[in-house]
Amino acid sequence: MFGNDKEEKLKLRILVESIGDSCILRDVKLDDKIKDVKEKIEAFVGIPSYLLQLYYLDECPLEDTKSLTYFHILPEAKIKVRVWKTNKALVIASRNGTWKEVERELQLQETKSTTTSAHSTPTPIVSHFSPAKTAASIKHDLDRPLTALFIACFHGNDEVVENLLQKGIVNERKPLLSGIDCIQVAATRDHARCVELLLGRKFRPYEWHHERSSLMNWELQDRIKSTIERIESKRRVSKTQHFTRLTESQKYDSSLSTWYKGDTGQIYLCVILPPQQQDSTTTTNGSGEGIKARRARQKLTQLKVFRP
Secondary structure, eight states, X not given: OGGGOTTOEEEEEEEETTTTEEEEEEEEEXXXXXXXXXXXXXXXXXXXXXXXXXXXXXXXXXXXXXXXXXXXXXXXXXXXXXXXXXXXXXXXXHHHTOHXXXXXXHHHHHHHHHHHHHHSOSHHHHHTSOTTOOHHHHHHHTOHHHHHHHHHHHHTOHHHHHHHHHHTOSOTTOOOTTSOOHHHHHHHTXXXXXXXXXXXXXXXXXXHHTOGGGGXXXXXXXXXXXXXXXXXXXXXXXXXXXXXXXXXXXXXXXXXXXXXXXXXXXXOBOOOOOHHHHTTTTOBOTTSOBHHHHHHHSOOBOOOOOOO
């Protein structure tokens, strides 16, 4: 039988009942774990794999640690997928891009968590998950802001992304259990605005068209952002200094670079001596002062010469 060939590939039909979405998975191997299948579904429908529960034929949930062979899944079988009940409303709101609904769901869960911690142990929450759930999965399940951010980035709902980042209630760099983070899915699906919100800056054209993979390197992006901020800071300082009102010495002192600019781009010149005095430049007065020295003491007259 084909079941003995672990390398044989299947085609599975996936139906996500909670949201009415469907997809077809190809190149699924018989020895793939249910966890691996969930991660492939995550890439198609944009719902974190730790929120999914798979069912086949007898409606029994499929355990993450078991393989497809264990459940005798046939080629082109129909796999039903359900979202965990406690997260269904949040998933739908994040997919639709309605921020008010997302905010309401997050506040509702926060209120429930506070009430539970104040009056009882967290056992009821943990008991909701299947025995196959690991501690890491449960921790991610309870990280609802990250769930909302990932789904919003997947569908390009920039309003939800912007509000989540402004509220400061989510770590946008935290990857999912599958290893995918929010900026990776946003860049892969061409949601430019979501990428810019995650980066906190405008991306450059060549980054998007030729080096998009660099957008997913947070360490590199930190260096780029700090460099851009430093350049912009210098530009702002330079622009402020350029439009600062000049002092009198800056206007008239020809040894300074600002002497010919002034407030309105005027050039300041000294008085030109009459022709009859030009021949006696070497004569001195009674005190021994020369013509050049006397020229320097003369009062400067402002001649307005406007630049074209």
